Amino acid sequence: MSLSIKIAPGLRVSASSRGIRTSMGPRAARPHVGAGFSTGAGPITYGTSLGGRARSHAPRTSLTALERQxxxxxxxxxxxxxxxxxxxLLSAHLEEFTPATAPVLPAPTPVDPKALRRQLRRQALEHMPRWRPRDRATARKQADERFPAALQEETARRAGEHAAAEAAAEAEWAQLASGDPATVIAALEAAFEDNISPAAPIDSTGSAATVVVSFPPPTAVPERKQATTPTGKPTLHKRTKAERNNFYVRALASTTLATAKETLAAAPSVKEVTILVVRQDPDTHKPEDYLAAIYVGRFQRQRLATLKWNQVDPVAELLLAPGAMLHRRGQAGDVLPLDLATEPELAAVVAQLRADL
Structure with a gap:
């Protein structure tokens, strides 16, 4: 016997005699697990399993009881x-990002005298036949005589490599701190590598940067929300269209603010970051909206540094950002693609992203 329920597009819970499974994401990317939980492809994926294989000696239960369980x-x-x-979806902006600082490299590993002496002897005896003991003894003696100079040379070599690494790290830090565009972009690319919503820096002038964030369409929002029955039991209620759209904007705001925070943490020279959010929407009726901009705004270091993040209204910050553009329509508050006619540079970015698909 098996039961299955869909709670949102791409989010399904199924139950059978083997246990309970929850999966998210497109069909091809859904994880299939037994016990524990796993993640898979898609903006967010989650899988869990409850229960286990029925034991052969377990008492038989009626079909109705099994269904209820x-x-x-x-x-x-x-x-x-x-x-x-x-x-x-709603807590991304609460993450704290460690600000970049000047690198401090660990001291070079000291040379192990015993290991170095063994290495010298092994090298001296490498091609020395064992049936020539006197020659082997002479080779060991020569290796031991070579040891003090070799120890000094190895110590100096390691110190030189450490000094070179320190110089390179200091030079890179100086470039990052001074706002060298290539260094800033490289630092941001490294910072964004593990983001759930993909992000990429596309421009830097030293004190300013522009970042593109790819955010999923509204179908990423669960169709149902947590609620309680009149008796206080947990249950799920279907969201209205307006509730889904409002949730979507809150999630968009949380991700955008998190990206702004991460940018400012990774690039100390950047005082202002422009965030352009785009989405791919395969359900759109207009080909040009398959990939479209849905938000743009500028976030300033001075402003974000004063916020108490556990008290912030992400949507308010999204809309208060200088140059903020967010197009919503109707009572349901649908989030529509932006008209970038007055922003030719951003329009060119979106056009290039479409061409690269």
Whole structure:
């Protein structure tokens, strides 16, 4: 017997005699797990399994009882999965990013005298036949005589390599701190490598940077939300279209602010970062909207440094940002593609992104 329920596009909970599974993401990328949890492809993926294989000696249970147990476990797993997705989408801006600082390299590893002496002897005896003991003894003696000079040479070599590495690190830091565009872009690329929502720097002038963020379409928002029954039991209620769109904007704001924070942490010379958010929407009715800009705004270091992030309204910060553009329509508040006619540079970026698909 198996039961299955869809709680959002790409988010499904299934129950069978083997346990409960929750999966997210496109069909080809869904994880299939037994116990524990795993992640897979897509903006966010999550999988978990409850229960286990039935034991052969377990007492038989009626089909109706099994159905009740499966449905209860299914609802519990779905409730938990929705909560995890909501938390991931709405809490990105709360992450703290360690500011970049001048590198401090560890001291070079000291030479191990015993290991070096063994190495010298081994090299001296490498091609010396064992049936020539006197020659081997002479080779060992010569290796021992060579040891003091070799120890000094190896110590000097390691010190030289360390000094060269320090000089290179200091030079790179000086370039980053002074706002060298290539160095700033390289630092941001490294910082964004593990982001859930892909981000990429496209420009830097030293004190300013422009970053593109790829954000999923509204279908990433779970169709259902956590709620409680009149008796206080956890349950899921379907979101209205307006609720889904409002949630979507909150998630968009959280991700955008997190990207701005990460940019300013990774690039100390940058005082202002322009964030351009684009989305790929395969359900659009207009080909030009398949990849379109949905938000743009500038975020200033001075402003973000004063915020108490656990009290911030992400949407308010999104809209208060200088040059903020966010197009919503109707009572449901649909987020529509931006008209970048007055922003030719950003329009060119979007056009290039479309051409690269």
């Amino acid at each position: 499966a449905r209860a476990a299914e609802k519990a797993a779905a409730y938990e999965a929705v909560g995890r997705v909501e938390q991931a």
